[in-house]
Amino acid sequence: MARQRRSYKPEHKSEVVKLVREGSKPLGHVCRELDLTETAVRPWLEKDGARAQERAGAGGYGRGVLQAAASCKGRMDSPVG
16 A cells, blocks of 8 residues: 655754765665655755755856856857957
């Protein structure tokens, strides 16, 4: 029988992410200990990683792509020679 869908408070998700990121145990081990599935926890880790990039000022994937495109455009507009 399939598991019933469970919901978790943001505080709980943060604690799980902290255990995985700062601990020495692999994701699967932490999930088994807490009766969670890796499929449920992976998006929490991804969301936390995106937030960490924003806090660090990285701007994420989109910003780097836009900067590279602007750089290439400037080189393509100038004459060769």
